[in-house]
Amino acid sequence: MTPEMMTNLKLFAPEIALTFFLCTLFVYDAVLPSLRKTLFPLIVIVFGMGLAIWATADVATGVQTYFSGMIANDGFGNFFRIFFFATAAICAIVAYGSKELETSGRTEFGLLLLCITFGLSLMANATHLLTLYIGIETASILSFAMAGFARHTLRGNEASIKYLIFGALSSGLMIYGFSLIYGYTGSLQYAEIGKYLTAHADGRPLIVLFALFLIYGGIAYKISAFPMHFWTPDVYEGTTSPVATFFSVGPKAAGVAALIRFFLTACATKTGEGVWTSIPGLSLPNAVAMIAAVTMLIGNLSAIGQTNVKRILAYSSIAHVGYILMGLVGMEKTGLTAILFYLVAYCLMNIGAFWVVGIVSDIKKSEDLSAFRGMGWSSPTLGVCMAVFLFSLTGIPMFSGFIGKFLLFGALLKAPGFLWLAIFGVLNSVVSLYYYSKILKAMYFERDEQVVALDLLPLHRAGLVLLAIPTVVLGLFFGPVIEFAEKAVLSFL
Amino acid sequence: MSCILTLMTFIPLVGMITILALPKNNDNLVRWTASVFTAIPLALAVWLYMNFDTANPGLQFVQQVDWIKAYNIQYYVGIDGLSVPMVLLTALLSFLCVVASWGIDKGVKGYYAMFLFLETGMIGVFCALDFFLFFVYWEIMLLPMYFLIGIWGGKNKVYAAIKFFLYTLFGSVLMLLVMLAMYIYSEPHTFNLIELAKMHAFVGKELVLFGWAIPMDKLFWVGLFIGFAIKVPIWPFHTWLPWAHVEAPTAVSVILAGVLLKMGTYGILRMNYSILPDATMWASNFMMILGVINVIYGACCAMAQKDLKKLVAYSSVSHMGYVIMGMASFTTAGVNGAVLQMFNHGTSTAMMFLLVGVLYDRAHHRWIVKPDGSRGFGGIASTVPVYTGYMVIALFASLGLPGLSGFISEALVFLGAFSNPRFQVYVVIGSIGIVLGAGYLLWMFMRVFLGPLNEEYANLEDMTWREKFTLIPLAILVIVLGVYPMPVLNLMSSTIAQLLTLFNKV
Numbered sequence: 001m002t003p004e005m006m007t008n009l010k011l012f013a014p015e016i017a018l019t020f021f022l023c024t025l026f027v028y029d030a031v032l033p034s035l036r037k038t039l040f041p042l043i044v045i046v047f048g049m050g051l052a053i054w055a056t057a058d059v060a061t062g063v064q065t066y067f068s069g070m071i072a073n074d075g076f077g078n079f080f081r082i083f084f085f086a087t088a089a090i091c092a093i094v095a096y097g098s099k100e101l102e103t104s105g106r107t108e109f110g111l112l113l114l115c116i117t118f119g120l121s122l123m124a125n126a127t128h129l130l131t132l133y134i135g136i137e138t139a140s141i142l143s144f145a146m147a148g149f150a151r152h153t154l155r156g157n158e159a160s161i162k163y164l165i166f167g168a169l170s171s172g173l174m175i176y177g178f179s180l181i182y183g184y185t186g187s188l189q190y191a192e193i194g195k196y197l198t199a200h201a202d203g204r205p206l207i208v209l210f211a212l213f214l215i216y217g218g219i220a221y222k223i224s225a226f227p228m229h230f231w232t233p234d235v236y237e238g239t240t241s242p243v244a245t246f247f248s249v250g251p252k253a254a255g256v257a258a259l260i261r262f263f264l265t266a267c268a269t270k271t272g273e274g275v276w277t278s279i280p281g282l283s284l285p286n287a288v289a290m291i292a293a294v295t296m297l298i299g300n301l302s303a304i305g306q307t308n309v310k311r312i313l314a315y316s317s318i319a320h321v322g323y324i325l326m327g328l329v330g331m332e333k334t335g336l337t338a339i340l341f342y343l344v345a346y347c348l349m350n351i352g353a354f355w356v357v358g359i360v361s362d363i364k365k366s367e368d369l370s371a372f373r374g375m376g377w378s379s380p381t382l383g384v385c386m387a388v389f390l391f392s393l394t395g396i397p398m399f400s401g402f403i404g405k406f407l408l409f410g411a412l413l414k415a416p417g418f419l420w421l422a423i424f425g426v427l428n429s430v431v432s433l434y435y436y437s438k439i440l441k442a443m444y445f446e447r448d449e450q451v452v453a454l455d456l457l458p459l460h461r462a463g464l465v466l467l468a469i470p471t472v473v474l475g476l477f478f479g480p481v482i483e484f485a486e487k488a489v490l491s492f493l
Numbered sequence: 494m495s496c497i498l499t500l501m502t503f504i505p506l507v508g509m510i511t512i513l514a515l516p517k518n519n520d521n522l523v524r525w526t527a528s529v530f531t532a533i534p535l536a537l538a539v540w541l542y543m544n545f546d547t548a549n550p551g552l553q554f555v556q557q558v559d560w561i562k563a564y565n566i567q568y569y570v571g572i573d574g575l576s577v578p579m580v581l582l583t584a585l586l587s588f589l590c591v592v593a594s595w596g597i598d599k600g601v602k603g604y605y606a607m608f609l610f611l612e613t614g615m616i617g618v619f620c621a622l623d624f625f626l627f628f629v630y631w632e633i634m635l636l637p638m639y640f641l642i643g644i645w646g647g648k649n650k651v652y653a654a655i656k657f658f659l660y661t662l663f664g665s666v667l668m669l670l671v672m673l674a675m676y677i678y679s680e681p682h683t684f685n686l687i688e689l690a691k692m693h694a695f696v697g698k699e700l701v702l703f704g705w706a707i708p709m710d711k712l713f714w715v716g717l718f719i720g721f722a723i724k725v726p727i728w729p730f731h732t733w734l735p736w737a738h739v740e741a742p743t744a745v746s747v748i749l750a751g752v753l754l755k756m757g758t759y760g761i762l763r764m765n766y767s768i769l770p771d772a773t774m775w776a777s778n779f780m781m782i783l784g785v786i787n788v789i790y791g792a793c794c795a796m797a798q799k800d801l802k803k804l805v806a807y808s809s810v811s812h813m814g815y816v817i818m819g820m821a822s823f824t825t826a827g828v829n830g831a832v833l834q835m836f837n838h839g840t841s842t843a844m845m846f847l848l849v850g851v852l853y854d855r856a857h858h859r860w861i862v863k864p865d866g867s868r869g870f871g872g873i874a875s876t877v878p879v880y881t882g883y884m885v886i887a888l889f890a891s892l893g894l895p896g897l898s899g900f901i902s903e904a905l906v907f908l909g910a911f912s913n914p915r916f917q918v919y920v921v922i923g924s925i926g927i928v929l930g931a932g933y934l935l936w937m938f939m940r941v942f943l944g945p946l947n948e949e950y951a952n953l954e955d956m957t958w959r960e961k962f963t964l965i966p967l968a969i970l971v972i973v974l975g976v977y978p979m980p981v982l983n984l985m986s987s988t989i990a991q992l993l994t995l996f997n998k999v
Binding site for chain 2: 394397406409410433
């Protein structure tokens with residue numbers, strides 16, 4: 001082994017750790033299937049993710065890219081690594097005890113979860129279109145299987161097929177875009193593409209714009225942004241709740257990371273400490289602003305008429321991607337910091353909200369608004385936690401979602417000429433209150449005569465409270481997380 | 494005692510946590526706990542009143558601690574003449590409302606927990622001197638309010654609650670944008686309201702919106718004004734008010750009308766007037782017109798109501814119009830009158846709502862004239878004489894009878910506005926509101942209390958000791974301040990004089 005390879009492998013240690021625990025789980029499941037019913041798979045995942053996070057924190061800095069320039073090694077990527085590992089661990093806890101998964105096996109869920117997390121980590125760190133493609137495909141193909149967990153229901157099959165068709169379509173479009181880019185610039189490496197596009201600004205053929213649009217389309221599918229958002233509500237509704245929980249956070253964050261990394265490296269140049277300018281002839285800020293506006297509008301307006309809580313949250317997750325994209329408009333560090341902070345807040349509140357839906361649907365076999373009737377009175381813990389998550393999603397102060405919006409809008413106002421988007425964005429968040437409050441209304445304002453207390457697993461109760469507490473704490477004391485996110489952004493390659 | 498404001502703000506929050514920790518099914522314990530935790534801030538408020546230096550126009554009892562250094566956000570509280578009457582009013586009304594809510598028997602723990610949380614938000618808003626802190630308090634008040642209306646409200650509570658929430662959130666997101674923009678365009682970046690007021694950083698700059706370059710300070714002014722106008726509420730943003738006031742339980746209506754409406758006008762004085770004086774001057778005519786519309790429109794709507802509570806709700810719209818008129822006059826008398834009117838309306842309208850609640854508790858309806866056209870109440874003065882006595886005080890204070898508190902503040906407002914030659918016509922129009930006010934109130938009194946007795950209500954029970962307990966302090970205030978308003982006027986006059994120097998320069 002050459003010394004270079006050793007360094008490369010050391011930098012890849014978190015993913016190697018992840019793979020090791022993946023294999024452990026796989027082997028144990030094959031040899032001792034009786035362990036399935038115990039806490040063992042959960043412990044392996046949580047411990048493995050903890051170790052992977054520790055390994056990430058330990059990753060040596062100084063080496064910019066590795067594996068021959070295929071993967072980036074920077075604070076930005078490491079931030080996302082930690083994010084994915086933590087998300088995977090939380091989702092494993094969400095899945096534990098979920099009745100929807102019981103027949104299909106929680107271990108399989110755990111296995112797929114870890115594999116997908118591996119793909120997500122690649123996506124976020126790719127500096128080469130091939131790595132990006134491998135990352136996306138690893139995540140997607142396994143996601144199709146994961147979406148099909150509810151294979152005995154019609155909806156579950158629909159979800160899986162829909163996800164597959166959309167995934168295949170978008171990945172086809174994206175790889176077509178890659179080939180066009182390769183044909184024009186002669187490289188698949190982000191930085192090289194950027195250099196070539198900057199140098200050949202005059203007389204650039206329209207096909208480049210087309211190719212970039214196709215690549216955006218592939219990523220938009222992952223983050224469910226306009227125009228590739230159609231699958232989201234159907235898939236979330238059809239699949240099991242733990243799966244929807246994970247889909248609404250993990251792949252989205254990876255898509256956002258990939259989007260930022262690709263477009264800021266290949267279509268923009270770094271013009272200062274944490275400042276980028278799009279290359280001549282491409283107005284990234286305007287394009288992103290339009291996409292953000294349309295995405296949040298579609299998400300919010302569609303959510304209004306829904307009566308299925310999972311669909312409401314699915315549409316709301318589309319809207320949140322719209323908010324997140326606002327952070328990219330300014331193309332500078334405050335906006336990116338805001339995005340990272342928002343993702344952390346979003347991870348807490350969205351997982352929390354989906355988790356509550358999962359628990360309710362496990363018990364009441366329904367995700368309809370009517371299943372939530374009187375829940376605030378019959379099971380106060382669930383009710384209060386859900387209220388916290390929903391207020392946070394709306395962006396009410398004292399909750400972390402507000403700080404996320406506060407930072408995003410602050411960054412947007414700094415960018416001259418985007419006041420319209422800021423106003424549009426805040427009005428959208430008013431609209432969102434309407435549909436979130438429908439859930440609150442069902443929980444607190446409509447009391448059933450016969451109150452059935454919902455049984456909560458102690459693990460779930462503790463988990464929900466542990467998600468709700470940081471949702472509030474981060475809304476009041478957000479300094480450290482912002483500093484951490486800012487450091488990550490400043491080390492962006 | 495520099496931490497007195499912090500204590501006043503957070504003692505109710507401690508009370509909320511205590512209440513949530515209390516055992517279930519012991520409602521009386523919850524009620525007493527809530528009374529204790531609202532009585533302490535009231536006691537502190539009395540101490541504050543004793544120790545407040547009226548000669549000092551600046552801030553007092555200041556506490557300033559770094560909160561989030563990265564964004565220069567501070568926990569910065571303090572009070573001056575503008576906020577001190579409001580803090581006193583809030584502490585008083587909160588305590589009285591806890592007592593007035595004794596009859597609530599559904600979800601008592603939740604009710605009082607929400608109520609105490611609300612008090613934290615209210616006192617916080619009046620004490621906060623950092624925009625971020627102000628905004629956090631401003632918004633967290635919405636949560637308990639939403640639940641208080643939505644859970645413990647009347648027939649249309651769900652609609653009323655969401656309408657209130659959406660409307661207010663709409664206003665506050667605009668405020669959020671202005672807050673962020675002020676931070677970004679101030680140098681050095683700050684949320685400190687006092688620093689921002691000293692800076693004059695937004696005059697002469699422009700912001701681009703849809704290709705138009707708009708003067709920055711005027712844009713900020715409008716953004717803030719809409720946010721506050723919704724809370725006041727200023728026409729045409731008032732449509733949430735009748736719903737929320739009518740559907741809310743009695744004590745919550747009292748808080749809504751007595752304290753929350755004042756936050757709008759307080760915000761305008763604290764933000765628009767202090768930070769953006771030039772834009773305020775620019776908008777003074779506009780404000781005066783809106784004030785007059787509020788007065789007349791509110792009075793006309795009140796005249797048409799068949800529901801007693803709705804009548805009181807619309808009378809609030811009308812009375813807040815006087816506050817706007819006084820503020821827009823830019824005269825010492827006018828602005829003093831406006832702030833005094835904020836206080837006086839707080840006491841008189843609180844009495845009105847409490848009295849309506851008392852009647853509703855007995856008769857289970859509030860119709861002056863029933864929807865089918867038949868008589869609602871009638872001639873009940875003979876069956877409930879004590880009740881009628883309190884109603885007379887509240888009613889005449891509300892319509893501005895000399896000798897009661899409303900008269901002084903309304904007179905000051907008109908005096909101030911009339912002495913500014915630009916506004917004399919508006920004053921003449923606005924004074925019609927007084928006549929209309931007398932009209933709807935006396936007409937209501939006639940139909941409900943006088944005339945032949947409606948036999949259905951021959952056995953109405955008169956006031957209980959608990960109801961009297963909530964009304965007597967307010968009645969005393971109404972009468973005393975009507976004869977001798979100086980205790981309250983002294984608190985504010987020096988600060989207002991200082992505030993007005995901003996406008997005599999420009």
